[in-house]
Amino acid sequence: MSKLDLDPVLVARARQLARRAGQPVVDLARSHTTVSVERAVLRLAGVTGADPDGIPWVNRLVDAVAADVGLGHGVAVPVFDALVREGSTDVTLLAQKAAAGSVRFTQPTGRAATAARSAARKAVGAGIRRIDRRRAERDRLVKRHGDPAQRPWIYLIVATGDIYEDIPQAQAAARAGADVIAVIRSTGQSLLDYVPEGATREGFAGTYATQENFRLMRAALDESSKEVGRYVRLTNYASGLCMPEMATLAGLERLDMMLNDSMYGILFRDINPVRTFVDQRFSRQVHARAGIIINTGEDNYLTTADAVDEAHTVTVSQLLNEFFAHEAGLADWQLGLGHAFEINPEVPESFRLELAHALLARELFPDAPLKWMPPTKHMTGDVFRGNLLDGFFNLAGALTGQGILLVGMMTEAVVTPWLSDRDIALQNVRYVLGAAGGLHEDFVPAPGGFIRRRANQVLGEALDLLDRIGEQTLLTAIAEGTFGIMKRPADRGKGLSGVAAHEADYCNPATDILEAAA
Numbered sequence: 290m291s292k293l294d295l296d297p298v299l300v301a302r303a304r305q306l307a308r309r310a311g312q313p314v315v316d317l318a319r320s321h322t323t324v325s326v327e328r329a330v331l332r333l334a335g336v337t338g339a340d341p342d343g344i345p346w347v348n349r350l351v352d353a354v355a356a357d358v359g360l361g362h363g364v365a366v367p368v369f370d371a372l373v374r375e376g377s378t379d380v381t382l383l384a385q386k387a388a389a390g391s392v393r394f395t396q397p398t399g400r401a402a403t404a405a406r407s408a409a410r411k412a413v414g415a416g417i418r419r420i421d422r423r424r425a426e427r428d429r430l431v432k433r434h435g436d437p438a439q440r441p442w443i444y445l446i447v448a449t450g451d452i453y454e455d456i457p458q459a460q461a462a463a464r465a466g467a468d469v470i471a472v473i474r475s476t477g478q479s480l481l482d483y484v485p486e487g488a489t490r491e492g493f494a495g496t497y498a499t500q501e502n503f504r505l506m507r508a509a510l511d512e513s514s515k516e517v518g519r520y521v522r523l524t525n526y527a528s529g530l531c532m533p534e535m536a537t538l539a540g541l542e543r544l545d546m547m548l549n550d551s552m553y554g555i556l557f558r559d560i561n562p563v564r565t566f567v568d569q570r571f572s573r574q575v576h577a578r579a580g581i582i583i584n585t586g587e588d589n590y591l592t593t594a595d596a597v598d599e600a601h602t603v604t605v606s607q608l609l610n611e612f613f614a615h616e617a618g619l620a621d622w623q624l625g626l627g628h629a630f631e632i633n634p635e636v637p638e639s640f641r642l643e644l645a646h647a648l649l650a651r652e653l654f655p656d657a658p659l660k661w662m663p664p665t666k667h668m669t670g671d672v673f674r675g676n677l678l679d680g681f682f683n684l685a686g687a688l689t690g691q692g693i694l695l696v697g698m699m700t701e702a703v704v705t706p707w708l709s710d711r712d713i714a715l716q717n718v719r720y721v722l723g724a725a726g727g728l729h730e731d732f733v734p735a736p737g738g739f740i741r742r743r744a745n746q747v748l749g750e751a752l753d754l755l756d757r758i759g760e761q762t763l764l765t766a767i768a769e770g771t772f773g774i775m776k777r778p779a780d781r782g783k784g785l786s787g788v789a790a791h792e793a794d795y796c797n798p799a800t801d802i803l804e805a806a807a
Contacts, residue, residue: 306755329533333416450492479529536572540579561782577618588629601750663697
């Protein structure tokens with residue numbers, strides 16, 4: 290039974306409109322590729338390492354193929370055709386030769402093309418099977434150690450810039466009650482069109498996301514899982530210019546959640562919309578296969594737009610993200626759809642408004658582990674007020690049955706949190722969930738009351754906006770500043786030069802394997 294008395298006909302209509310608005314973007318993604326998609330394919334095929342300047346060999350190889358035959362055919366067939374001609378199976382060595390200019394690439398035809406496709410599918414398939422083994426490993430560890438006893442899961446950020454400092458902080462957080470550890474990325478990494486290599490110690494306001502850093506933190510949290518008697522999950526970022534590669538590396542190193550939403554890159558990093566929608570689809574196909582929960586970024590809209598006036602844009606984006614995720618193969622349990630506690634506390638009835646918005650998301654997506662984000666925009670530096678506001682946020686999460694609750698910090702907008710700040714914040718969460726964790730069972734807004742009226746108003750506004758988007762296209766809506774009041778035209782933005790339309794003979798063995806299993 291709906292606690293908000295939502296009209297099921299209107300809810301079904303909302304999903305229908307989201308499908309109408311989203312399908313042209315899916316069609317666009319299915320007919321284009323990017324340099325990062327092609328690099329992810331080659332990572333699955335076994336390309337590793339970087340040159341002396343720190344540029345990954347996979348970047349060197351894709352650039353060499355694109356220079357010789359273009360990107361529109363896909364890189365797999367030209368690369369494995371060259372391997373056959375070289376009489377080699379070492380794709381990383383081929384990348385090194387290509388960077389030195391000693392290998393030329395062609396687009397083969399006939400038997401040569403057939404042989405190259407077969408070799409590419411075999412190599413990429415081996416990479417996907419490694420992801421399958423890591424997913425099975427997670428399942429075994431969850432069965433052995435168990436899941437957290439309560440929901441929502443407590444999600445806490447660690448980010449010193451130094452992976453070797455992050456590890457003890459993450460383990461301490463797990464002992465103090467954190468169920469999910471998020472290692473926030475170094476400032477600006479989303480705009481790097483390559484993935485740094487190796488363990489890093491020099492990040493800025495975050496730690497670089499690299500395969501080795503993923504491996505080190507996952508191993509450390511496996512130790513913590515055994516110690517605390519519950520499986521501690523690890524989160525990082527599949528966003529920015531390297532979404533497909535980050536998703537691939539996360540699958541290979543058994544990460545459990547990834548922030549994954551093209552709209553964040555479009556709106557807040559000015560990444561070209563076409564580039565990032567193409568990248569998002571491939572990355573979500575990998576996440577689906579790896580059993581990774583995605584976290585979407587609707588909460589970010591409310592840091593630039595008004596959280597009351599623009600609440601319906603969050604609902605619209607959640608519905609679009611649900612459509613895009615399902616199309617890519619993700620199940621409902623993998624949809625950590627985002628929303629946030631960002632209404633100005635000076636607004637009359639602000640807490641009731643927050644409850645209406647949060648409960649609307651819970652009712653629209655009953656099987657999704659919603660990710661509930663704490664206040665940031667209206668944190669003033671008064672740590673006592675901030676801790677109280679975080680307590681209200683935690684209570685709203687309990688009342689509305691959120692699935693993943695990011696720990697708010699009373700020192701938000703003041704300093705990067707100290708360990709003591711995290712401890713106080715975790716005390717706040719533990720108290721509220723311990724005292725009121727089951728209140729969702731009892732909380733039913735009054736029929737015809739403020740909360741029900743507000744939730745139905747937001748749903749109605751979302752339907753109107755989805756209808757307009759369907760008339761004008763989603764790319765046009767983004768260009769006009771519909772989300773987060775940021776205007777991002779489809780023919781501008783970073784990374785556009787790395788996009789190519791498929792040629793008639795385009796081949797991507799990773800997509801072929803992933804879609805065949807969907």
